[in-house]
Amino acid sequence: MLNIFPFLLVIANMQVVQPVFVITPDIEIEFTPRTPNQMTSFYEARGFPEAMLNVLKQQCYITVGITNLSNQKIWLDLSQWTFSASGKKLPREHRDHWKKRWQDMDMPLNKQSTFRWTLIPENLDYLPGEHEGGNLILPFSDKAITLHASFATGEHKQGERITITTDKLFCAEDAP
Amino acid sequence: MSALFNAMKQLLFVMTILFSTLVNADSVNTNPPFGIRNYDIGNAPDFTLLDIDDKAFTLSETRGHWIFLHFWASWCGPCREEMPTIQKLADILQKENLKIIMVNTAEDEDTIFEFLAAIDVDLTNLMDADGLVTETWKPRGLPTTFLINPKGEIKYQAIGGREWDKPEYIKFLKQLVR
Numbered sequence: 001m002l003n004i005f006p007f008l009l010v011i012a013n014m015q016v017v018q019p020v021f022v023i024t025p026d027i028e029i030e031f032t033p034r035t036p037n038q039m040t041s042f043y044e045a046r047g048f049p050e051a052m053l054n055v056l057k058q059q060c061y062i063t064v065g066i067t068n069l070s071n072q073k074i075w076l077d078l079s080q081w082t083f084s085a086s087g088k089k090l091p092r093e094h095r096d097h098w099k100k101r102w103q104d105m106d107m108p109l110n111k112q113s114t115f116r117w118t119l120i121p122e123n124l125d126y127l128p129g130e131h132e133g134g135n136l137i138l139p140f141s142d143k144a145i146t147l148h149a150s151f152a153t154g155e156h157k158q159g160e161r162i163t164i165t166t167d168k169l170f171c172a173e174d175a176p
Numbered sequence: 177m178s179a180l181f182n183a184m185k186q187l188l189f190v191m192t193i194l195f196s197t198l199v200n201a202d203s204v205n206t207n208p209p210f211g212i213r214n215y216d217i218g219n220a221p222d223f224t225l226l227d228i229d230d231k232a233f234t235l236s237e238t239r240g241h242w243i244f245l246h247f248w249a250s251w252c253g254p255c256r257e258e259m260p261t262i263q264k265l266a267d268i269l270q271k272e273n274l275k276i277i278m279v280n281t282a283e284d285e286d287t288i289f290e291f292l293a294a295i296d297v298d299l300t301n302l303m304d305a306d307g308l309v310t311e312t313w314k315p316r317g318l319p320t321t322f323l324i325n326p327k328g329e330i331k332y333q334a335i336g337g338r339e340w341d342k343p344e345y346i347k348f349l350k351q352l353v354r
Contacts, residue, residue, distance in 0.1 A: 110282035110283070110306050113281065114282050127335070131336065
């Protein structure tokens with residue numbers, strides 16, 4: 001839920017992945033796949049316990065930056081985003097899932113908090129000109145990932161919906 | 177007759193001042209600079225946190241002042257970029273009725289000390305060690321700034337990072353707190 005990731009562009013094994021852009025007249029979305037090492041290096045540097053890192057190493061990370069280019073509100077609602085690979089749905093875990101998982105593992109509150117701040121919000125009303133972002137976490141897949149996303153628009157979500165599709169997403173892998 | 181004329185002149189003068197004040201107040205309320213939005217959501221949730229000298233700070237004890245309440249973390253790029261401009265803003269507005277309060281989200285003391293020393297910032301910094309105060313305030317992201325009026329009501333929210341020492345922000349804040 002934040003703009004931290006320009007800061008993370010060059011870390012870990014210095015691997016830089018080119019972002020994927022989806023641009024319409026109303027919205028710009030930037031997707032940057034991150035390798036597990038890149039992300040766990042970030043968390044490790046913030047003192048995350050080994051148990052959290054072991055879980056986080058298994059995930060697929062895509063950093064998303066969304067900019068509202070229109071002159072009205074655009075509503076992010078991740079429940080309106082569907083991911084698939086080779087025709088099969090890729091289930092994204094809700095941030096509540098992660099909250100419960102860390103609580104069940106009795107992880108430190110400050111690490112749970114930092115982790116949550118690195119996630120993209122489940123819901124957010126983007127004001128005209130606003131840019132916000134964060135990480136999406138998906139189950140790992142070695143196939144190309146397709147995303148269908150839909151956004152409500154207008155002060156009371158009364159406007160025409162924006163829909164976007166891209167099949168250019170992927171899970172970044174660390175070099176062997 | 178002359179007395180009546182003078183009285184009318186005085187009345188007109190007072191009305192002009194009143195009107196001008198109202199117009200100014202309205203322009204502050206309706207036209208904050210880009211990135212700052214009206215956010216009239218009622219009373220600011222109270223909290224008590226320790227500052228970096230281990231001194232307790234309670235938000236509700238600051239009534240009577242405008243409060244610039246800023247949530248940040250050292251790993252957040254825009255937070256790092258804008259922090260020196262908040263210091264400049266604090267220097268420029270030090271005689272105004274505005275207290276600048278920084279809240280670090282969920283980092284340890286050593287990390288905060290190291291970061292602040294490296295960028296040479298001397299502001300009131302509170303430590304939200306477990307991140308729970310930040311969760312209560314629900315900023316849209318980090319960094320986020322809330323402007324709280326002297327009655328303890330949240331009035332504006334600034335989204336994301338910016339150069340706080342730019343003239344439009346200084347002018348807006350000066351108008352707001354006077």
